[in-house]
Amino acid sequence: MKANSARILVVDDDPSLLRLLSLRLEGEGHDVSTASDGEQALRNLQDASFDLVLSDLRMPGMDGMTLFDEIVRKHAGIPVIIMTAHGSINEAVTATQSGVHGFLTKPIDHDQLRSTIESALEVSHFSNHDAWREDIITRSSTMENLLEQAYRVAQRNVSVLLTGASGTGKELLAKAIHKASPRKDQPFVAINCGAIPENLLESELFGHAKGAFTGAISDHQGLFQQADKGTLLLDEIGDMPMHLQVKLLRALQEQQIRPVGSSKHISIDVRVISATHRDIDAAMKEGQFREDLYYRLNVVNLQLPSLQQRAEDIPVLARHMLQTSAERQGVKVNRFSDDAMQMLTTASWPGNVRQLVNVVEQCVALTQSPIIGRHMVEQALSESGCIWPSLSDARDAFERQYLLKVLKMADGNVTRAADLAGRNRTDLHKLLKKHQLSTADIKAQSSVSE
Template identity: 65%
Template sequence: MSDNAKQPSHILLVDDDQSLLRLMTIRLQSEGFQVTAVEDGQAALKKINTGTFDLVLSDLRMPGLDGLSLFEEIMAIRSDIPVILMTAHGTISDAVEATQRGVFGFLTKPVDHDKLRELLGKALQHSKAAEPGEWCKEIITRSPEMLHVLDQAYRIAKREVSVLVTGASGTGKELLANAIHRASDRAGYPFVAINCGALPENLLESELFGHVKGAFTGAVTANQGLFREAHGGTLFLDEIGDMPMTLQVKLLRALQERQIRPVGSSKSVDIDVRVISATHKDLHKEMEEGSFREDLFYRLNVVNLKLPALKQRSEDIPLLARSLLKQSAERHGVKVTQFSEDAMQLLVKSDWPGNVRQLVNVVEQCVALTQTPVVPLHLVEQALSATRQSWPTLTEARDAFEQKYLFKLLKMTDGNVTRAAELAGRNRTDMHKLMKKHNLDAGDFR
């Protein structure tokens, strides 16, 4: 069954029945596999921690650590290894529970040789397919931490589950969401993205759910909305933590009922969309403070993928820098081929508070200013200095403006929240929420 006789696939076999362990070992070795056999779950975990395996084939019912518990432990260490479970006491409920929790396959004893061969072949093909490829070609990495994220992303891509991507600004959350879309069964349909913090509430509602003609002043034509634009495909909701509470309720209802109601319409429309959301905020903290709905969080956060900061994947900086340099040089039509050795060393040693987005800006500045094929150290120093106070995202800029605006408003009204709300065109409840968001106390202005 192994495609490469020189490097046979390595199977970890786990069973407390010694005679069966010997029989299965002989059978698998005769098929060309390398086999390591152990008699219990704890011994298997030790092997996983110290060895390299392509697949785990384990008994379900074992004293101590049973097959499902072993699977959970393996996933915490190496989620890239497919696990197949066997049992002499197989039931439909066992198989359902095992596959729901992510076990690759389930076999009943006595094990049918043809079924075993087929399942092993599929599992090893699946493991090979999970390696970085065309679906994530825009994500350049050799970092083990990033490769682990990509492995998880590939494995959940074809499962109809909601995904929440977290990580600091500039780490590439939209790139990952798009890669998941390309690896999914929805790849032939649209990928539609929107930043939930970039629009005021009324416009965001219209953009998401659409509106009918005449629904509000300026609605001279109907708008189908992004949910319907993404029909059959994926809708990416960036900065979901900035979505107003009233819209959070409507989004939750849309996800639960798989229907939306355009603004100004009395009729609901069916939707078929997978939602991937992202945020740089701590949504657990937002829930505690009452600015993010707990029920929506659990609906969106079925699977959480956390992207590492660029500083945590410093081995990727030379790869990214060279790739970005080549792209920028081609785009601007200039002959810039590489960074000098000391310039590259500086890039690798830098902190990158703005992550990959900041690296892109640094490379763009270097390409724009260099007069030689090799980017010198002083240009990198200059570009790093210019981007150290990294350009804010639209959400960050809006938050900064909002805080200054509220500060001036409360100062003008001597901390009178009712008057401040009137001037801002908001109600008192909204004003109190905004003040809480920016840690402003009316008493400080009286």
Template identity: 60%
Template sequence: MIKKSANLLLVDDDPSLLKLLGMRLTSEGFTVQTAASGPEALRLLQREKIDLVISDLRMDEMNGLALFSEVQKQQPGMPVIILTAHGSIPEAVSATQQGVFSFLTKPVDRDALYSAIDQALAHRAPASDDAWRENIVTRSPVMLRLLEQARMVAQSDVSVLINGQSGTGKEILAQAIHAASPRAGHAFIAINCGALPEQLLESELFGHAKGAFTGAVSSREGLFQAAEGGTLFLDEIGDMPQALQVKLLRVLQERKVRPLGSNHDQDINVRILSATHRDLPKAMEKKEFREDLFYRLNVVNLKIPALHERAEDIPLLANHLLKQAAERHKPFVRSFSTDAMKRLVAASWPGNVRQLVNVIEQCVALTSAPVISEALVEQALVGENTALPTFVEARNQFELNYLRKLLQMTRGNVTHAARLAGRNRTEFYKLLSRHELDASDFKE
């Protein structure tokens, strides 16, 4: 059965034939992109997620077979159907030997064309089988290698630690691993370990018994129990308090969890994925993260590159995100101008994909034209430079400023500063170490 949601790229230097075939396929429910030459088609392939290329054979600038060869360099395995008004058996044999999926003679029989499209899309599906990572849009060789690793580790229950800057998509990768795993039919539950106070985080993870603390009027299961049979994703594991690191280690070792305030253990069957933006080996050196827990979590390590390290993905991502935003808010918005796209590619993206999403949402919200201009992109980028930090980033900045103020007030007297903060000296020293502050720098 033909996959009507497929995105087809039609290539022909005859405008009338290009328009006619495009209208025919659009009326059948396909999404259709058109290009009047081979080079234009290759540029479109860099911007759009294409499922199948249908090209004329005889074109002035680049013929169909030359285009096929370039397409395979860009996207190996992309099916290509060649159409020609001058078909011959030798040409057809040569084309199919080179890997062209189908070779059809004009005027193309409707049923023959749809049959070829159907077979080409069916042939591509098993090879790519991308449903498990449908939310990850990429053609970057680095990302494709990472996804291949992710697919392989998904098949077992080994613990995976995902490293990457904020906004790179660590949770999305974790969701993809879950979707590709035998546990895909069960729950995927995520929690940010740096966003909750220690007692609340402990209760969220392990559950609590009735009366375990003030306000615990009934027993409540934790996320380990709620994720039974599925996957629990511990985001920003590097920010987990050390007391909870000990309890988490016990859970991983014994595969049992004890709710807060309970005397009874509960067996669990959960896969653990975790992520952090921190340098955990460095945190281990500072005694801020347990070495034994690190090795339990870091059986396989996956590192997501920053967006500026995979700039070839920016046009593809930008167009994908623009299409989504336009569908939600302004369907008349179609594309970026050439200069606007160049500006997006040239940006440094300290906030990574999360920042790109915000910039494109702003552009769509503010535009009244179908094509996003460079000026609008620039305006959105400037606005992003003053955007709010994440909760964790804001909390860390507050802690740093607070500690500096305490040390200034007490002239570097740690005992006095700890007393003012309501912390014991050991805890206070850990806070100073975490924020790389030296009390002696504040002594007069």
């Protein structure tokens, strides 16, 4: 579908603005429907499909951001542009952090309106009408560019290497590539090469013949055969033992495998996608990964961004995970509070999307309210280790630990501790009060340790 044939829903409580925008957008070749409030907009979305929603922010009843939340929950994938006569930097930042595609200030500039709509429709046309990537939730331009590459690669019968940190969704992307490929109706088989004991991995991949080793009471079909005509994902390929790398290279070159303990070669037709979080270049330099295998696997390299690199996806992902987890656990929880969502969007996420899933799951499991607040998110983030302290917080933490150590060295004697720290007693007492440290506690700890 081209941008000039898009279906756009315009929502505003000002009839004259609705008429003006309708004329402008229809003049651009769009098919336009209108709604005077959020409730009517949701009814329109229920009755027909749209490529884009253009909504006022301030409306009686349901405002634009509440409407956006409902669209994300019920019609995920439709980009939303927010308009307001009360434009401010704070509102724009909040809207875009929440996953809104664009933010326009009234009176609407026609060129800005056109360019924002064109940008949003590139996302809409690519994501909404392609079931192959329906499990990948994103509004990030970085991810959309990656998915465009993935779709093009899926049409070619070439090996793909997926790289990126743990938890970025490499297996999910591998499944999407399979679903977009001509092999989509054939098996998709995955194996984690680092999770299988070395003595079993060869049998898992290539199969074995009856009697090949103790316990081999019958012929066993390996994963290459199970994935025949389809796709095989070799996850954590960087952990594959060297002697198996040789056999894998031979299988890929000859399109044949030989089960363990068998003299018979079996032809295979398998598209291989491999994935790793390791630095394969470094592994090759250290002699831990074969260069010829690397080039066989790495015909195309797709690198997944960290969650911080696609931070605009955090609100959309969090809402989706919240709804999914709440339904699975049978919990009545509707949303995150604004300050809780702000905390999610600014967290460091070293564990990426997988860590976000765990945090949301914990919040849903423990909540006793339909709205998950900041305190619960803060607790879950702290336990998962993804709160990055501010410079001030880091300085305070270091200062407190330093004071504890100095006081212990001085057995709780403030004068001696002040000398060790190079400060006078008055300054040290102020610091102890600031960090709620008691010399009596230090003395008690010292006597116990003795």
